[in-house]
Amino acid sequence: MKQSFLFTKTLKSIAAEEKSINAQLLIKGGYTDKLMAGVYTLLPLGLRVINKIEQIIREEINAIGGQEIVMPSLQPKENWEKTGRWSGMDDLYKVTDSGSHEFALGPTHEEVVVPLLKKFINSYKDLPVYIYQFQNKFRMELRSKSGILRGREFLMKDLYSFHLDEKDLDEYYEQAKQAYFNIFKRCGIGQETYLTFALGGTFSKYSHEFQTITQAGEDIIYICPKCKIAYNKEVIDEITKCQSCNLSLKDFKEAKAIEVGNIFKLKTRYSAPFELKYKDQEGQDREVIMGCYGIGLSRLMGTIVEVHHDDKGIIWPLAVAPFQIHLISLKAEKELAKKAEELYNGLITAGFEVLYDDRDESAGLKLNDSDLLGLPIRLVLSPKTLEQDSIEVKLRNSDKVELVKFDQLEKHINKIIKI
Amino acid sequence: MKQSFLFTKTLKSIAAEEKSINAQLLIKGGYTDKLMAGVYTLLPLGLRVINKIEQIIREEINAIGGQEIVMPSLQPKENWEKTGRWSGMDDLYKVTDSGSHEFALGPTHEEVVVPLLKKFINSYKDLPVYIYQFQNKFRMELRSKSGILRGREFLMKDLYSFHLDEKDLDEYYEQAKQAYFNIFKRCGIGQETYLTFALGGTFSKYSHEFQTITQAGEDIIYICPKCKIAYNKEVIDEITKCQSCNLSLKDFKEAKAIEVGNIFKLKTRYSAPFELKYKDQEGQDREVIMGCYGIGLSRLMGTIVEVHHDDKGIIWPLAVAPFQIHLISLKAEKELAKKAEELYNGLITAGFEVLYDDRDESAGLKLNDSDLLGLPIRLVLSPKTLEQDSIEVKLRNSDKVELVKFDQLEKHINKIIKI
Numbered sequence: 001m002k003q004s005f006l007f008t009k010t011l012k013s014i015a016a017e018e019k020s021i022n023a024q025l026l027i028k029g030g031y032t033d034k035l036m037a038g039v040y041t042l043l044p045l046g047l048r049v050i051n052k053i054e055q056i057i058r059e060e061i062n063a064i065g066g067q068e069i070v071m072p073s074l075q076p077k078e079n080w081e082k083t084g085r086w087s088g089m090d091d092l093y094k095v096t097d098s099g100s101h102e103f104a105l106g107p108t109h110e111e112v113v114v115p116l117l118k119k120f121i122n123s124y125k126d127l128p129v130y131i132y133q134f135q136n137k138f139r140m141e142l143r144s145k146s147g148i149l150r151g152r153e154f155l156m157k158d159l160y161s162f163h164l165d166e167k168d169l170d171e172y173y174e175q176a177k178q179a180y181f182n183i184f185k186r187c188g189i190g191q192e193t194y195l196t197f198a199l200g201g202t203f204s205k206y207s208h209e210f211q212t213i214t215q216a217g218e219d220i221i222y223i224c225p226k227c228k229i230a231y232n233k234e235v236i237d238e239i240t241k242c243q244s245c246n247l248s249l250k251d252f253k254e255a256k257a258i259e260v261g262n263i264f265k266l267k268t269r270y271s272a273p274f275e276l277k278y279k280d281q282e283g284q285d286r287e288v289i290m291g292c293y294g295i296g297l298s299r300l301m302g303t304i305v306e307v308h309h310d311d312k313g314i315i316w317p318l319a320v321a322p323f324q325i326h327l328i329s330l331k332a333e334k335e336l337a338k339k340a341e342e343l344y345n346g347l348i349t350a351g352f353e354v355l356y357d358d359r360d361e362s363a364g365l366k367l368n369d370s371d372l373l374g375l376p377i378r379l380v381l382s383p384k385t386l387e388q389d390s391i392e393v394k395l396r397n398s399d400k401v402e403l404v405k406f407d408q409l410e411k412h413i414n415k416i417i418k419i
Numbered sequence: 420m421k422q423s424f425l426f427t428k429t430l431k432s433i434a435a436e437e438k439s440i441n442a443q444l445l446i447k448g449g450y451t452d453k454l455m456a457g458v459y460t461l462l463p464l465g466l467r468v469i470n471k472i473e474q475i476i477r478e479e480i481n482a483i484g485g486q487e488i489v490m491p492s493l494q495p496k497e498n499w500e501k502t503g504r505w506s507g508m509d510d511l512y513k514v515t516d517s518g519s520h521e522f523a524l525g526p527t528h529e530e531v532v533v534p535l536l537k538k539f540i541n542s543y544k545d546l547p548v549y550i551y552q553f554q555n556k557f558r559m560e561l562r563s564k565s566g567i568l569r570g571r572e573f574l575m576k577d578l579y580s581f582h583l584d585e586k587d588l589d590e591y592y593e594q595a596k597q598a599y600f601n602i603f604k605r606c607g608i609g610q611e612t613y614l615t616f617a618l619g620g621t622f623s624k625y626s627h628e629f630q631t632i633t634q635a636g637e638d639i640i641y642i643c644p645k646c647k648i649a650y651n652k653e654v655i656d657e658i659t660k661c662q663s664c665n666l667s668l669k670d671f672k673e674a675k676a677i678e679v680g681n682i683f684k685l686k687t688r689y690s691a692p693f694e695l696k697y698k699d700q701e702g703q704d705r706e707v708i709m710g711c712y713g714i715g716l717s718r719l720m721g722t723i724v725e726v727h728h729d730d731k732g733i734i735w736p737l738a739v740a741p742f743q744i745h746l747i748s749l750k751a752e753k754e755l756a757k758k759a760e761e762l763y764n765g766l767i768t769a770g771f772e773v774l775y776d777d778r779d780e781s782a783g784l785k786l787n788d789s790d791l792l793g794l795p796i797r798l799v800l801s802p803k804t805l806e807q808d809s810i811e812v813k814l815r816n817s818d819k820v821e822l823v824k825f826d827q828l829e830k831h832i833n834k835i836i837k838i
Contacts, residue, residue: 036495074572
């Protein structure tokens with residue numbers, strides 16, 4: 001894409017109320033726009049990042065048998081009364097139509113997915129089944145802060161699993177854990193992200209969160225340095241040693257972290273109120289056992305920015321960058337522009353994703369914008385490099401600058417991308 | 420995809436309240452599920468259709484310079500008060516949070532996109548610009564009927580164009596018209612779809628709708644048989660002859676039709692209340708001129724079904740079918756299943772989209788399901804065809820059955836797809 005085509009521009013200053021680094025950088029870079037507290041528009045560059053994250057999650061969830069659907073936001077009050085959450089959930093938005101019917105504005109989808117599956121699950125042969133979606137959630141956050149980390153409206157992947165028995169749930173739960181590790185690794189925050197014990201619910205002592213260490217975190221976790229498992233502060237009073245390796249609590253490391261995902265054994269918490277049952281091999285009715293697994297995509301994007309930035313801007317991991325390459329022509333001179341255009345077309349034909357800064361702006365402004373936007377590979381063409389049939393190659397996460405011959409460029413970039 | 424993997428099944432009977440053909444067939448086939456009146460879940464097959472439609476629209480809107488974003492559903496009351504639509508729009512859902520703040524639940528996005536563009540448009544150099552999204556809309560339809568044609572919650576493509584002057588709007592409006600014709604043609608309803616004069620708004624005598632002729636239509640249109648332009652009944656009193664070819668009204672053909680898209684010259688209706696202006700070449704402030712262009716994707720899917728079905732089921736046009744090919748192994752015998760599996764893998768490797776009915780069900784049930792689901796190309800493998808190293812090929816929109824040798828199959832299908 002040519003940068004002159006983009007309707008967004010980098011902003012020099014943003015509202016002083018934006019304290020969080022993710023909101024500052026994403027708004028300044030033209031990735032998102034804040035409509036009001038906790039409610040953001042995804043601009044073209046931000047949408048590209050979210051689409052990359054979505055595709056990574058889709059691949060990993062498909063790999064563990066997920067079937068993708070999309071459920072509605074408007075949900076019948078009766079369903080929420082059945083589970084006791086119509087009056088029991090503080091952050092539930094409610095909508096009334098002029099016929100005085102009331103609806104919930106979905107903050108989660110157990111109240112839709114369970115009645116849906118009741119239509120298709122009859123026999124033990126219909127299980128297990130794993131259903132997921134990418135869908136907007138609504139939560140009445142009165143104090144939305146932390147930029148896009150805690151929204152009133154936000155895109156989420158929610159997966160629900162349905163099983164014959166607890167053993168089957170336990171096995172799938174482990175598969176889901178592994179899929180989550182894969183997702184966070186591919187999104188570039190694998191090293192900072194820990195499986196974390198957190199409070200359970202009606203039927204489980206603990207649930208599991210995936211917590212990413214960053215100064216912007218709202219949670220406190222305690223990490224066992226030996227086996228890399230963490231414990232949320234909310235459960236630490238009950239813990240004296242690591243549940244996995246028995247290391248003593250006093251050796252744990254305290255850290256601030258952001259919850260980027262959670263997985264939860266629901267068991268019969270939601271199948272029971274809707275009487276979601278199946279007939280076993282003996283023809284007996286048995287309750288379906290459930291699990292649920294969530295990842296907030298906008299929060300994940302914000303977390304990646306919190307982990308990967310410097311004082312000049314964002315440093316996108318390659319797999320989630322809106323474009324892999326930022327091609328910059330330092331001057332608008334005719335000969336230089338012609339060569340840049342030629343390189344741009346060549347790189348696109350070779351299958352690379354390129355943002356080409358073709359604007360008639362100063363070198364300083366272009367380079368500053370490039371650091372702010374944070375694309376992984378920067379190519380700078382100047383009269384000096386052109387003289388040498390070369391272009392300057394610099395990675396956003398390194399200070400090293402290399403001069404690469406035009407005829408070696410494609411090979412050179414392929415080598416970078418493979419690392 | 421193997422059909423045994425799909426959690427949905429075809430349903431023999433559905434609620435008697437479903438009068439519309441689109442809802443009957445889409446629900447029976449397991450494409451959609453009705454949560455409540457006007458609110459539907461997209462099941463795996465339905466989501467595949469919507470994704471195909473979305474990609475066709477995306478390609479055509481990108482081709483006329485569209486930049487894709489995603490705007491929120493929760494919208495500030497103040498913005499809706501500015502345009503006079505907070506109290507002026509009957510079907511606007513309103514949400515109140517526990518802090519007594521009120522929000523609109525977006526039925527359309529002028530109140531978000533105009534303030535957004537105000538942040539990025541300063542000079543004449545920033546125009547024109549074309550912004551679009553695929554996003555869920557909410558409308559308080561008290562009498563939701565017609566299946567998925569008229570929803571309370573529905574996926575829509577909305578495009579907004581911003582111009583220097585009316586001449587530029589007029590030119591883009593013609594490009595958008597052409598893009599819309601392309602979209603409906605590619606979705607398989609080109610022949611049935613007419614550009615239709617409809618009521619205008621504050622600044623335009625007429626707007627334009629795209630109306631698709633079908634018995635399920637809620638609108639009445641009058642078609643000029645000579646130049647293929649139509650007139651909505653709501654404007655017919657003002658018309659005595661065709662605006663384009665002067666043919667007399669009495670020669671027009673009356674038809675029931677569904678509105679599948681609309682385009683509208685907004686001019687300054689929304690730019691004025693938000694004071695969206697630009698500096699012209701002389702440094703003078705001038706108001707931005709706008710157009711808007713909508714297509715409801717779920718409605719479009721329902722319309723395709725209304726146009727393309729018979730008494731056995733849906734007949735998907737190739738470009739929007741969830742899969743191109745329905746491969747059916749008539750019996751679960753080992754040798755047959757092995758060959759079917761081999762064909763399935765071969766076709767997928769060759770790049771075709773295949774639904775493979777690997778279920779242990781009767782031939783009659785499988786063939787009935789296949790007609791209901793309506794995939795364009797049906798391949799049936801039976802002991803009899805296997806004996807002849809062949810498979811039976813039948814198109815859903817034809818009665819002709821052909822026996823094709825295995826080693827000719829790929830070539831044969833490629834020929835069908837190219838037509």
